[in-house]
Amino acid sequence: MERPERVAVIGVGILGACVGWNLSRQGAEVVFIDAGQPGEGVTNWSFSWVNASNKTARKTYFDLNVAGMAAHRELAGIIGPEPWWHPSGHLRWAGDPAAQTKLLETTELLADWGYRVELSTGAEVLRHLEPGLAIPDEVPVVFYRDEAWVHGRHLVRRLVDQAVASGAELRSGTAVRAIGTAADGSIQTVTLSDGGTLAVDVVVNAAGPSASHLAGLVTRRLPMRAEPGVVARVSCAQVPLHRAMHAPHIEIRPDGDGSVVLHSREIDALIDTAENPAELGWLLHELARHAVPELGGCPVAETRVANRPIPADGFPSVGAVPSVPGYYEAVSHSGITLGPVIGRLLASEILSGETDELLADFRPERFAP
Numbered sequence: 202m203e204r205p206e207r208v209a210v211i212g213v214g215i216l217g218a219c220v221g222w223n224l225s226r227q228g229a230e231v232v233f234i235d236a237g238q239p240g241e242g243v244t245n246w247s248f249s250w251v252n253a254s255n256k257t258a259r260k261t262y263f264d265l266n267v268a269g270m271a272a273h274r275e276l277a278g279i280i281g282p283e284p285w286w287h288p289s290g291h292l293r294w295a296g297d298p299a300a301q302t303k304l305l306e307t308t309e310l311l312a313d314w315g316y317r318v319e320l321s322t323g324a325e326v327l328r329h330l331e332p333g334l335a336i337p338d339e340v341p342v343v344f345y346r347d348e349a350w351v352h353g354r355h356l357v358r359r360l361v362d363q364a365v366a367s368g369a370e371l372r373s374g375t376a377v378r379a380i381g382t383a384a385d386g387s388i389q390t391v392t393l394s395d396g397g398t399l400a401v402d403v404v405v406n407a408a409g410p411s412a413s414h415l416a417g418l419v420t421r422r423l424p425m426r427a428e429p430g431v432v433a434r435v436s437c438a439q440v441p442l443h444r445a446m447h448a449p450h451i452e453i454r455p456d457g458d459g460s461v462v463l464h465s466r467e468i469d470a471l472i473d474t475a476e477n478p479a480e481l482g483w484l485l486h487e488l489a490r491h492a493v494p495e496l497g498g499c500p501v502a503e504t505r506v507a508n509r510p511i512p513a514d515g516f517p518s519v520g521a522v523p524s525v526p527g528y529y530e531a532v533s534h535s536g537i538t539l540g541p542v543i544g545r546l547l548a549s550e551i552l553s554g555e556t557d558e559l560l561a562d563f564r565p566e567r568f569a570p
């Protein structure tokens with residue numbers, strides 16, 4: 202395909218923002234379109250842990266996530282780290298012997314793959330890193346020093362503002378309702394819920410949990426899993442922790458601005474049984490209080506159930522769909538970790554037609570009808 206005239210990035214969460222920012226930086230004409238406001242989708246309701254230690258199921262997926270971590274560091278050097286980038290490492294420990302054995306096995310594998318892991322004890326963590334934890338002295342704790350957490354909404358805002366300052370257009374509060382194609386199937390227009398129609402020759406499907414619906418607008422089948430998660434924010438006058446962590450049963454991280462984010466896979470499993478998400482928020486708070494007692498005095502401010510944007514086999518779908526010239530996908534779980542690397546690689550594919558080996562296992566064609 203020729204270099205595109207005008208690209209519509211549909212969905213402005215972390216993935217759309219990263220793709221659009223990279224395109225705009227390389228001189229492409231970009232229009233960002235979001236049904237709501239940039240960064241307020243699942244990107245704002247994520248645990249937002251930048252890591253590859255939890256991605257050992259497939260080596261190529263691990264490698265992609267390691268590249269994602271490096272791309273974040275590079276991005277922070279270009280756009281500045283404040284207030285979104287928090288490279289404070291990640292702590293993980295387990296509550297029972299079986300889980301401890303599994304954690305230590307994974308740690309060995311990660312070390313074999315060249316990942317930076319440091320083993321210490323609860324007592325050392327209390328002394329040197331996190332004095333506010335309730336943690337047994339002898340428990341083994343893994344410290345992933347190169348990991349981080351990201352404030353997704355602030356990052357999206359920074360990227361979109363920079364792109365708009367260099368000529369990109371932002372249409373928020375309006376959804377893409379239809380995508381028009383020419384007789385050969387190539388992209389021609391997008392029609393918006395505010396009644397407008399835009400002439401474009403490329404669309405990027407970065408609609409997060411709605412990506413399957415958006416794919417349907419070009420009769421493309423993108424099967425996705427239904428895997429919701431629940432996240433609570435608690436308000437703290439003084440945040441009693443310095444970094445993100447996996448304690449037994451609960452994940453906790455600072456969120457900036459006197460706020461702490463809580464998540465737990467165990468509480469996700471109760472989503473269907475709860476009448477009101479607030480009940481789940483209280484359960485998260487109860488678990489968090491056991492790991493960080495001072496959180497007991499911090500009230501739950503907000504709880505939200507969000508859908509993870511996960512293609513059916515659990516891996517990202519990134520790149521062109523050859524049967525629809527001009528249509529590209531940027532759909533992924535772990536999108537916080539992967540946003541900057543997917544943004545860079547997909548923008549380069551759109552502009553040059555060249556695909557990168559890092560994405561070879563994650564191409565959209567694997568979901569051909």
Ligand SMILES: Cc1cc2nc3c(=O)[nH]c(=O)nc-3n(C[C@H](O)[C@H](O)[C@H](O)COP(=O)(O)OP(=O)(O)OC[C@H]3O[C@@H](n4cnc5c(N)ncnc54)[C@H](O)[C@@H]3O)c2cc1C
Pocket residue numbers: 211212213214215216217234235236237238239240241242243244245246247248249250251252375376377378407408409410411415429430431432464507508509510531532533534535536537538539
């Ligand atoms: C509980 C939970 C915990 C998570 N923890 C982590 C983690 O620790 N680390 C990690 O890396 N990832 C994590 N994730 C995953 C990560 O949050 C997502 O992969 C990432 O935020 C996806 O970003 P996105 O840009 O694809 O989607 P979104 O942020 O949802 O953005 C999509 C946008 O598309 C817009 N949109 C939808 N349909 C249309 C339409 N028709 N027209 C126009 N706009 C449209 C929406 O308004 C939305 O703003 C977690 C997710 C959940 C739910």
